[in-house]
Amino acid sequence: MSNDLELFDVTIIGGGPAGMYTAFYSGMRDLKTKVIEFNPRLGGKILLYPEKMIWDVGGLTPTMGENLVAQLEQQTKTFEPTIVLGQQVVDLERAENGHIILTANTGERHLTKTVILAMGHGIPKMAKLEIEGADRYEVTNLHYTVQELEIFRGKKVVISGGGNSAVDWANELAPIADVTVVHRRDLFGGHEKNVERMKASVDVRTPFALSELHGNGSSIEEVTITEMESGKQERLKVDAVIVNHGMRGDLSPLMKWGLELQDGLLAVNEKMETNIPGVFGAGDLVTHASKVRLIAGTFVDGVNALNSAKLYIDPEAEKVAYVSSHNERFKEKNKKLGVEV
Numbered sequence: 001m002s003n004d005l006e007l008f009d010v011t012i013i014g015g016g017p018a019g020m021y022t023a024f025y026s027g028m029r030d031l032k033t034k035v036i037e038f039n040p041r042l043g044g045k046i047l048l049y050p051e052k053m054i055w056d057v058g059g060l061t062p063t064m065g066e067n068l069v070a071q072l073e074q075q076t077k078t079f080e081p082t083i084v085l086g087q088q089v090v091d092l093e094r095a096e097n098g099h100i101i102l103t104a105n106t107g108e109r110h111l112t113k114t115v116i117l118a119m120g121h122g123i124p125k126m127a128k129l130e131i132e133g134a135d136r137y138e139v140t141n142l143h144y145t146v147q148e149l150e151i152f153r154g155k156k157v158v159i160s161g162g163g164n165s166a167v168d169w170a171n172e173l174a175p176i177a178d179v180t181v182v183h184r185r186d187l188f189g190g191h192e193k194n195v196e197r198m199k200a201s202v203d204v205r206t207p208f209a210l211s212e213l214h215g216n217g218s219s220i221e222e223v224t225i226t227e228m229e230s231g232k233q234e235r236l237k238v239d240a241v242i243v244n245h246g247m248r249g250d251l252s253p254l255m256k257w258g259l260e261l262q263d264g265l266l267a268v269n270e271k272m273e274t275n276i277p278g279v280f281g282a283g284d285l286v287t288h289a290s291k292v293r294l295i296a297g298t299f300v301d302g303v304n305a306l307n308s309a310k311l312y313i314d315p316e317a318e319k320v321a322y323v324s325s326h327n328e329r330f331k332e333k334n335k336k337l338g339v340e341v
């Protein structure tokens with residue numbers, strides 16, 4: 001059944017920051033590696049915020065999302081892993097010899113000794129604004145992501161939502177636009193510093209919900225916001241509305257594959273092992289006692305998952321890779337960079 005397929009040591013499902021960095025580290029540990037990503041390009045959720053500044057990745061001064069994706073992509077390709085784009089893995093089964101066969105939505109099958117699941121929240125879909133007829137404005141001034149900051153310059157922008165993304169966009173837009181944030185609770189998600197910065201620089205309306213859109217047929221001109229308890233309403237003039245009500249992904253295939261979830265996420269232990277031998281998890285997808293739900297956290301998960309995969313394949317292997325300066329595989333590469341080793 002699987003004789004015709006090329007065997008890989010590690011197959012990583014998901015090409016976001018967790019999957020990309022894990023592929024690089026897999027090369028450092030000399031494993032034959034494949035990455036399968038549903039989207040036509042690598043980058044994961046960072047592709048949703050190409051122009052946002054990222055401040056909290058160690059060793060990186062503030063970097064735009066798209067630049068971090070470019071750097072990660074370059075690093076991912078260091079050891080020339082096989083990268084498969086545009087395929088969603090829909091099935092995972094064990095072959096008779098213990099290897100694992102993955103099947104994609106295209107029907108293509110992939111054979112591997114181990115799997116690292118780095119699927120974030122599955123194929124993410126933005127939670128839509130639950131106001132009738134809102135979808136007609138999606139082609140004009142109702143936005144679910146911010147691809148380009150400049151289009152909001154000098155505009156009256158209402159942001160609906162109170163999570164990380166809403167706070168981040170409010171801060172990014174504050175210097176160039178007149179921003180009002182509408183949120184149904186008083187508490188906001190995200191770093192405390194960012195929340196403080198937002199409160200100091202934009203108009204924050206809580207506890208309010210966006211309840212009506214008033215348009216001229218093609219674009220929104222005003223919105224009604226309603227106070228949660230009193231029902232008191234206000235109308236605000238707007239040039240653009242940004243909705244950040246979170247993302248909904250579908251992780252139900254994981255259960256079909258026999259994987260255990262906890263709080264809707266993939267349950268892993270401190271070695272990033274799932275309940276299925278040879279299958280590991282990393283990144284936003286997983287939950288464990290010391291999970292850090294940030295890009296930096298995905299890197300640590302990825303290293304631990306990969307080291308566990310290495311030991312699964314070869315129980316005699318070193319537990320971790322040596323630091324990169326001691327890695328044989330970098331000697332040639334250092335020479336090409338003109339660096340003495």
Ligand SMILES: Cc1cc2nc3c(=O)[nH]c(=O)nc-3n(C[C@H](O)[C@H](O)[C@H](O)COP(=O)(O)OP(=O)(O)OC[C@H]3O[C@@H](n4cnc5c(N)ncnc54)[C@H](O)[C@@H]3O)c2cc1C
Nearest residue numbers: 014016017018038044045088089119120122283284294295
């Ligand atoms: C607006 C916003 C701003 C943020 N800002 C920051 C910040 O400043 N600093 C920070 O540290 N973090 C930030 N984050 C969080 C950060 O982006 C995530 O923690 C990170 O992207 C998680 O990486 P990941 O690889 O685990 O998952 P993801 O980035 O979600 O990538 C998962 C990938 O898996 C793919 N996939 C899913 N299912 C399948 C399948 N079945 N088959 C094939 N492919 C599949 C998806 O298409 C996706 O590309 C922000 C998030 C958002 C939304």
